Structures are given as C-alpha cells and as structure tokens.
Amino acid sequence: MFGEPLGIFWGSMGSGRMSEESVVTVVVKYAGVEKTFTGNVDDVWVSVNKFFDEMIPAFDIARKMTLTVDLPKLVEDFKDTIAIAPEGPEVLIPKERLTDSETLQLHLLAAYIGYKLGKLPKESMTKEELAAKLGKNMKITTTRLGELVKQGMTTKTEEGDYKITTVGIVQLQRETLSKVLSRVL
8 A cells, every 4th residue: 555565563471361461562664664662552552553644644755755766767768878888888879969968967877777787887987988988178078077066967976986866867867868869860
C-alpha cells in the first residue's frame, strides 16, 4: 500500500499469558526508520497507531518531494544521444549541433550512467578530459564548467573533478533533451 517494506516485530515478556501486567515490545521498521515501543499492550497499541498516523504521511510527502533518477528511463531517453565506450563517455551528436554547456553536460551524464552501470570506475571527469571532449581550450572549458556549477547543473568533487548533479540530470532529461533533438532531426 505504501510502497515500502514494513517490518513489525512483537514480543512479550512475562508469564507467557497476556494480561494487563504484561510488557510488550514492538519494533517498527519503515523507510529506514526504526522505532521501538515497550509497555502494556494498550499503551503500545496506541503508540504504534500514533506512529503510523504521524510518520506514514510524512514519508509519502518526503517521497514526493525527493528528486530521484530513474536509471532505466534515463538510459532509454538518452540511448541515441550518448554512449559508454571502452575509452570513456561519448556524445553521439556532432559537437557543432550542441552548445559547449550541453556537450559538457552530456559527457558528464554519460560518465554518471557508465558508473551506475558498472562500466566506468568513476562518475566524474577531470577538467582536462572535458576540455579534450569539448575540443576547446582550457579557458573556455573552465568558464563553461564554472557557469554550470553556478547553475547547479554540475558540481566539483573534492578531487577537483566534475560530475553532473541530480538537478542537472533532471533538467537534461526534462528540458534540454527535446531542444537538442529538435536541432538534430
């Protein structure tokens, strides 16, 4: 019903028969949260119901507001646009039909997908790799990467490499892909 596995474990301590004096322990596990309730049966029952009344709607709201990437759909959407070659991420559209920023984002998207599919060792690329893929000098590459970072489309890793952000992926998928394809077709 809620799309998440739910674990509820009941246990009681005492004489083996349920009575007002029995102590019951219930452990509820849902969506990465674990909560333990201990007490008499009535109190634990009320607490468990209160937990569900308060937490389940919050989890559903959070799930609706959480930005996630559907990897199979992403691969399907971009299968004619990017590829993962043994040499690394590749863009299948001629560079002349793309802006520099689109080219950089598509290479970083290919790196992300290649990493998620276990085809590449990392989801990021160096500035030098991106400059070579872009076919432009380092100053232009650095300027475009800086713009993409300011827009939240890419981020710089601790190692100094660049990777696409979740927002960048979603924007590419929802907006940029259709614009790019309209120029290519």
